[in-house]
Amino acid sequence: MEIILAKQAGFCFGVKRATQMAFEAAEKGDRTYTLGPIIHSPQVVQKLEEMGVGVINNLDEQETGTIIIRSHGVAAEEVDEAVRKALDIVDATCPFVKKAQEHVQSLSHAGYDVVVVGDADHPEVQGIVSYATGRVFVVGSGEEAARLPRMAKIGVVAQTTQSFENLKNVVIECLVKGGEIRVFHTICDATAVRQEEAKLLAQQVDCMIVIGGYNSANTKRLAEVCAELLPRTHHIETAQQLVPAWFDKVEKVGVTAGASTPKWLIDEVMERIEDINRDKKH
Numbered sequence: 001m002e003i004i005l006a007k008q009a010g011f012c013f014g015v016k017r018a019t020q021m022a023f024e025a026a027e028k029g030d031r032t033y034t035l036g037p038i039i040h041s042p043q044v045v046q047k048l049e050e051m052g053v054g055v056i057n058n059l060d061e062q063e064t065g066t067i068i069i070r071s072h073g074v075a076a077e078e079v080d081e082a083v084r085k086a087l088d089i090v091d092a093t094c095p096f097v098k099k100a101q102e103h104v105q106s107l108s109h110a111g112y113d114v115v116v117v118g119d120a121d122h123p124e125v126q127g128i129v130s131y132a133t134g135r136v137f138v139v140g141s142g143e144e145a146a147r148l149p150r151m152a153k154i155g156v157v158a159q160t161t162q163s164f165e166n167l168k169n170v171v172i173e174c175l176v177k178g179g180e181i182r183v184f185h186t187i188c189d190a191t192a193v194r195q196e197e198a199k200l201l202a203q204q205v206d207c208m209i210v211i212g213g214y215n216s217a218n219t220k221r222l223a224e225v226c227a228e229l230l231p232r233t234h235h236i237e238t239a240q241q242l243v244p245a246w247f248d249k250v251e252k253v254g255v256t257a258g259a260s261t262p263k264w265l266i267d268e269v270m271e272r273i274e275d276i277n278r279d280k281k282h
């Protein structure tokens with residue numbers, strides 16, 4: 001059985017950077033916490049917990065110590081509160097997310113109503129929205145944008161994981177709604193690149209393994225796009241979940257992983273598949 005690992009499997013730039021910063025902070029000292037899970041990988045969160053880094057959901061009880069801000073950012077008020085309480089801050093917000101936050105802030109200051117293209121329930125979007133000081137709307141699609149009121153000046157930014165197509169559809173509607181439009185292309189292509197590569201791989205193999213947190217939206221999407229092309233697709237979090245029967249009569253297996261899946265989990269899965277392959281030969 002041939003085992004093919006996608007070139008773009010696993011950590012994107014922003015998640016890798018945030019995880020490194022969190023492990024460095026963990027090594028430095030005690031009373032270190034992440035504000036929300038640092039990334040959507042239960043195994044990474046658990047590893048950090050074993051090193052003494054806890055997860056807290058707000059700063060209410062927090063008077064001392066170090067706070068690590070996750071890769072997809074937090075609300076502006078939470079950063080302000082951490083500064084007010086004189087907590088040590090390790091800001092691991094991905095620079096691409098930070099850019100979107102900064103654009104919203106400067107658009108608001110310049111008198112634009114802001115339209116954020118994204119999922120209103122996602123913490124990244126809630127963080128981005130919090131930087132607006134004037135009117136701000138979150139829209140998930142062109143159809144939703146069509147229901148926006150008329151505005152004199154509209155500034156548009158997107159959640160980093162949105163598709164270019166969706167941003168384009170919203171911008172077209174905004175052109176109808178506003179007299180002046182400023183658009184910032186804040187989409188990061190890490191997710192799209194992983195999906196495109198996974199689609200190509202799924203068409204060349206008999207079975208696909210997708211590794212990543214069940215709470216990771218980008219991993220779930222990766223598994224969905226593979227399953228649409230290849231029903232023998234399995235989404236797992238760890239190597240222990242691999243079932244030898246999945247590889248019956250399989251000549252080629254493809255492996256990919258979401259942007260928040262660490263290399264060590266991918267390595268463990270690759271080793272386990274190789275073991276299963278060896279066992280089948282004997």
Ligand code: SF4
Nearest residue numbers: 012014094096160188
């Ligand atoms: S997907 Fe892109 S924006 Fe999000 S953390 Fe990774 S690099 Fe940053």
